[in-house]
Structures are given as structure tokens and as C-alpha cells.
Amino acid sequence: MKKQYEKKWWQQAVVYQIYPRSFQDSNGDGIGDIPGIIERLPYLEKLGIDAIWLSPVCKSPQDDNGYDISDYQDIDPMFGTLADMEELIRKAKDHGIRIIMDLVLNHTSDEHPWFLEAKKSKDNPYHDYYVWEDGVEGELPNEMKAGFGGPAWEWVPELGQYYFHQFSVKQPDLNWENPKVRREIYDMILWWMEKGVGGFRLDVIDQIAKEPDLEITANGPMLHAFIREMSRETFQKGDLITVGEAWGADVERAKLYSHPNGSEFSMVFQFEHIGLDQQEGKEKWDLAPLPLVKLKKVLAKWQTELHGKGWNSLFWNNHDLPRIVSRWGNDGKYRAESAKMLAVLLHGMQGTPYIYQGEELGMTNVQFEDxxxxxxxxxxxxxxxxxxxxxxxxxxxxxxxxxxxxxARTPMQWDDTPNAGFTSGTPWIEVNPNYTRINAGKELEDPESVFSFYQKLIRLRKEHPVFVEGEFHLLLPEDPQIFAYTRRLGDTEMLVCANFSDQPATCPLWKEWKDGRVLIHNYPGEYEEELKPYEAVMILL
CATH class of the missing domain: 1.10.287 (Helix Hairpins)
Incomplete structure (x- = not known):
């Protein structure tokens, strides 16, 4: 049978996300920086990852953690210099690692030179780089709300106009209808490509084709036309990984975004599984138990429907989400076991896995007293x-x-010295007090550690094509404790079976699989018909 797509490097890759502010501080100011990341490249090479996704490091007033960019072609002094960035790209390459940049193309900072010009007059050539509505002060163009609270319109008295902002008032939206804006963006992307970056993560990309007068923000009518043009003008000129953040993506849209012909992106981040443990119709703060049966169905849907027609990104964590071992595992008695179980489930699926800094150590949520x-x-x-x-x-x-x-943002736990080896100064946010127990120094020496387990999973993905290409089949869909599935490629079949609970669970699949070859197992010794709490095994037939 003819292959439906040619295998790309990023389909076999594992990506590691760094939140630079909290990764490694090199100069004692309490904030992580690019020279600090360079220092830790040997650690990341040892882990076995192929690419680093760097949360935003471009110049920014930091109103929204760097997602408000004031210069796309410079680095924020907090993190270092452009020369540091160039050195990171170069040195990462020496370690076999590519750098993925986080780009914010929906809006800029209100301190970006384009916006400073745009505010000068309606005739200014940059005025039409943003979205404006004529009006009267106090009479908003419509009722649209901004993502961070308040109205989505801000009055500029000297112009007698409102500008549109989907997020903070300091993040005016770019007008993608203007071909000059698009050209500026494409030239900037090509400039970074020339510097040798390995790809881009595109922030809230499904909102660039907004039509505020019709109250449309996500999935506007021109969205895919804009993305295809951008891809043609930029990404397709290199061998890049591109991932769009698309909270509004369903399976059908994801097929467009990640079509194997490469006309848009390599893949998207979709978040359907992430909202399952909150009360329906309420906010993320309104907690509910995780419905495992529902989680299995959601993940299985994305696995089966994108197979051969698109590509999945696989993640439990990122800079905006709580630590998965505390969220869906057990960060007390079974911390290591449940961290490994969650890793097995994710890395056995089809897609590109993303590891968020510290996830490979089983880092946990923090509970500050005040x-x-x-x-x-x-x-x-x-x-x-x-x-x-x-x-x-x-x-x-x-x-x-x-x-x-x-x-997710407490400092990376490197060792058991003060501040976990993150900084010699005062950290911008306190370190999780459990760093003396949970840290990279300890785990690197322990062949049974969470770190060693992640190392092994990453290695397996490189050794067995079934990880990349195999078809996914969910087993025991209604079982309230066991999450099990197979991956099949030709004559090769792999079973992933996990007890997603802190109670023993009998596995009905045991007899037909017990003679298979165990690829990885998170408990010492043989696995039995009765799975221990959070026990997980991956078997090859």
C-alpha cells in the first residue's frame, strides 16, 4: 500500500518546552536567561530530545509574559541579546537540537514602533496595520469583551477612534486584511529562518482573521487562506516544524491545519482533553473529578480521525497548565509511578510529544501558604x-x-543546593520546597528515576516505526480504571496498558499479551494480571 505521507523529521521527534524565565539563571538576577539555556544543553542532549520550543524571548514590555512583542527582530534584555540567541541556535545544533520560536502574529505590543506610528494620524502609513473603528467616546462599537476582562475596544481621543484588542489593552490586534502587514510578517519569519531556527509555534493563530464588526474572532472566513499564503511565502522554503495554537480547533479544522501536503502547519495544539476536569459551563477554577472514560474517548477520536489525514501534537503540560502528576496522577505516595504511567500513555500515541520543563523529573504543583x-x-x-x-x-x-x-512556572529543580541550582540570587518566584527531594541531580544518578524512564521512551520512539506510523485502536473503552490501546503497523502490534488509578485493577487483556516482549514497564519485576496502582506497561507482539 502506498504511504499516505512522506515521513518528516518532526514526526519522529520529541520537543521540549522551555519557559526561559524559570529554566536557568546565568547572571544572578533571579530570572532565567538564554545563556542559562546554553549552559544546560548537555542535559537536554542526554534526555534525548530533538527540539526546544522556547516561550517568547522577543523584546517586550512584559505586560503578558512576552506575548506582547515590541520588536520581532530583537531579544528582550531580560533574557540576553540577539548574539546570545544566535549562539543558542548554533550550539543547540551542535547537540543535535533545533530551536522553535514562539511567534505572536495576532497582535503586537502597544509599544511596537508600528503602533506608535499608527496612533499619530489616520493618514499615517502604519495606521491601517491595526483594526480601528470611528466612534464617539463612551459609545463602544459593539459589546465584544477582551480575553483578559473589560471591553475589546480602547478609545484614542487624538484620533476619535477605537482600536480593537482581543487580549490586554496593551496588545492591539494586527489587521491581517492589509497585505503590507502580511508582507512585514513574512519578511520577519524569513529573517529568523536565515538565522537557522528549526520552526515556529504560532500563538492564538486561529484569531488572525477576525472580523470585529461581525463579532467574529476565531476561525474567521479568511483564516485558512491567510495561513496557506504565509506557509507558501515562508515555512515551505525550509525544513521546519510549525505548530499552531488553536483553542477553537475541532478534528475537521485540524485536518486543514495539519494536512500531509504541508500547505498550512505541521500540526496544531488542540485542548479538548484539557477542560475535562472542570465543572461544565464554569471556569477552570471550578474543579471536577476527571472522567477517565471521557478522556479515553476524546484522545481516541483525535488519534483515529487524524491518522493519515493530519498530525497530532501530544501534551499533558505547558506554561499555562498545572503539573500533570499533581493533576491526574498522585503526587504523594505514587508520584514516580503515576508520572511514568502518564508518560507511557502519551508517548505511545501517534503524534509529536511535547515535554514541558520538569515534567521529565516528575515535578509537582506548588502550594504557597499565602x-x-x-x-x-x-x-x-x-x-x-x-x-x-x-x-x-x-x-x-x-x-x-x-x-x-x-x-508550571516555579523554577526548574536542578539540584538540592539553595534555590535548586536555578539562581545564585533571589528567584523571581519561589522554588517549590520539595526540590531537595525532586531534582535533576538525584534523578540523573538513578536508573529507576522518572528522568531515566523518559530517556528510554524517547529512545523507543526512534527505534520502532510503529510509534510514528501505527494505527491506533482503543481497548476497554468503558473500563473505569484501565486505559489501554494498541498501535498496529503491518505485522507489528504494540499494546499500551495502564492502570489510571490508585487502586489495583484486573486487566482482561493479560492472557493474550503475557508472552509479548516488554518494551517498558514502570514497576520492577514481571507484570501480573492484577495491575498495581498506576502500573503501566508497553508490550510488543
Missing amino acids: ISHYRDIETLNMYKERLEKGYEKEDIMASIYARSRDN
Whole structure:
């Protein structure tokens, strides 16, 4: 049978996400930086990853963690210099690692030179780089709300106009209808490609084709035409990995984004599985138990429907999400076992796996005693709002312990020296106090550690084509404890079977698979018909 797509390097790759502010500080100012990342490249090579996705490092006033860019072609001094970035690209390559940049193309900072010019007059050549509506002060063009609260329109008295911003008031939306804007963006992308970057992650890319007068933000009518043009003018001129962040993506849209012909992106981040453990119709802070049967169905749907027609990105964690071992595992008695179980489930699927910094160590959520220790603007706003609404402080803190973005942003735990070896200064956010127990130094010496387990999983993906190309079949869909599936490629069949709970579970598949070759197993010794808490095994027939 003819292959439906030619295998690309990124289909066999494993990507590691770095949140630069919290990874490694090289100069003692308490903030991670690019020279710090360069210092840790040998560690990442040892882990076995193929690419680093770097959260935003471009010049920015940091109103929204660098997602408000004031210069696309320079590095924020907080992280270093453009020369540091060039050195990172070069040295990473020496370690067999490519650098993926985080690009924000939906909006800029209000301190970007384009916007400073755009505000000068309606006749300014840059005015039409942004989205404007004539109006009267106090009479908003419509009722649209911004993602970070308040109206999506901001009045500029000297122009007698409102500008549109889907996020912070300091993040005016770019006007993609203007071909000059698109050309500027393409030239900037080509400039980074010439510098040797290995790809791009495109922030909220499904919102670039907005039509605010019709109250359309995501999935506007011109969206795919814009993306195809951008891909043709830029990405297709190199051998890149491109991943679009698309909260509004369903399977059919994902097939367009990640079509094997390469006309748009390599893949998208979709988030259907991420909202399953919150109360329906409520906010992420309103917690609910994870419905395992539903999780299996959602992941199986993406696996089967994109097979041969698109490509999945596989992730449990990122810079905005709580630590998976605390969220869906057990970060107490079974921390290592459940961290490994979750890794087996994810890495056995079809798609490109993303490891978020510290995930390979089984790093956990943090529980700071007081709200004053938190830094995340979303967390602080929620705390204030809920106190005013009369929520109990204990309940608010419980939601923060479970869901705050700061769970992902505490410093990387390198060793058991002060501040976990992250900085010689005062860290911008405190280190999780469990760093003396959970750290890279300890795990690198332990062949049974979570780190060693991730190393082995990454190696297996390179050795067995079934990981990349095999068809996915969900088994035991209604089982409330066991998550099991097979991957099949020609005569090769692989079983992944995991107990997704802290209670023993009998596995009905045991007899037909017990003589297979165990690729990886998260408990010492043989596996039996009765799976131990969080036990997971990968078997090749």
C-alpha cells in the first residue's frame, strides 16, 4: 500500500518546552536567561530530545509574559541579546537540537514602533496595520469583551477612534486584511529562518482573521487562506516544524491545519482533553473529578480521525497548565509511578510529544501558604474577584493549588543546593520546597528515576516505526480504571496498558499479551494480571 505521507523529521521527534524565565539563571538576577539555556544543553542532549520550543524571548514590555512583542527582530534584555540567541541556535545544533520560536502574529505590543506610528494620524502609513473603528467616546462599537476582562475596544481621543484588542489593552490586534502587514510578517519569519531556527509555534493563530464588526474572532472566513499564503511565502522554503495554537480547533479544522501536503502547519495544539476536569459551563477554577472514560474517548477520536489525514501534537503540560502528576496522577505516595504511567500513555500515541520543563523529573504543583507568594496575573485577579464575591479563602486557595499557572512556572529543580541550582540570587518566584527531594541531580544518578524512564521512551520512539506510523485502536473503552490501546503497523502490534488509578485493577487483556516482549514497564519485576496502582506497561507482539 502506498504511504499516505512522506515521513518528516518532526514526526519522529520529541520537543521540549522551555519557559526561559524559570529554566536557568546565568547572571544572578533571579530570572532565567538564554545563556542559562546554553549552559544546560548537555542535559537536554542526554534526555534525548530533538527540539526546544522556547516561550517568547522577543523584546517586550512584559505586560503578558512576552506575548506582547515590541520588536520581532530583537531579544528582550531580560533574557540576553540577539548574539546570545544566535549562539543558542548554533550550539543547540551542535547537540543535535533545533530551536522553535514562539511567534505572536495576532497582535503586537502597544509599544511596537508600528503602533506608535499608527496612533499619530489616520493618514499615517502604519495606521491601517491595526483594526480601528470611528466612534464617539463612551459609545463602544459593539459589546465584544477582551480575553483578559473589560471591553475589546480602547478609545484614542487624538484620533476619535477605537482600536480593537482581543487580549490586554496593551496588545492591539494586527489587521491581517492589509497585505503590507502580511508582507512585514513574512519578511520577519524569513529573517529568523536565515538565522537557522528549526520552526515556529504560532500563538492564538486561529484569531488572525477576525472580523470585529461581525463579532467574529476565531476561525474567521479568511483564516485558512491567510495561513496557506504565509506557509507558501515562508515555512515551505525550509525544513521546519510549525505548530499552531488553536483553542477553537475541532478534528475537521485540524485536518486543514495539519494536512500531509504541508500547505498550512505541521500540526496544531488542540485542548479538548484539557477542560475535562472542570465543572461544565464554569471556569477552570471550578474543579471536577476527571472522567477517565471521557478522556479515553476524546484522545481516541483525535488519534483515529487524524491518522493519515493530519498530525497530532501530544501534551499533558505547558506554561499555562498545572503539573500533570499533581493533576491526574498522585503526587504523594505514587508520584514516580503515576508520572511514568502518564508518560507511557502519551508517548505511545501517534503524534509529536511535547515535554514541558520538569515534567521529565516528575515535578509537582506548588502550594504557597499565602497569595502574596504568587505572581501570575490571572491567579491574583481570580483571588481578588472571588473574595469580593464571598467565596471562602480556603476554597479559593484549593482552586489555586490545583490550577494556577504558577504551578508550571516555579523554577526548574536542578539540584538540592539553595534555590535548586536555578539562581545564585533571589528567584523571581519561589522554588517549590520539595526540590531537595525532586531534582535533576538525584534523578540523573538513578536508573529507576522518572528522568531515566523518559530517556528510554524517547529512545523507543526512534527505534520502532510503529510509534510514528501505527494505527491506533482503543481497548476497554468503558473500563473505569484501565486505559489501554494498541498501535498496529503491518505485522507489528504494540499494546499500551495502564492502570489510571490508585487502586489495583484486573486487566482482561493479560492472557493474550503475557508472552509479548516488554518494551517498558514502570514497576520492577514481571507484570501480573492484577495491575498495581498506576502500573503501566508497553508490550510488543
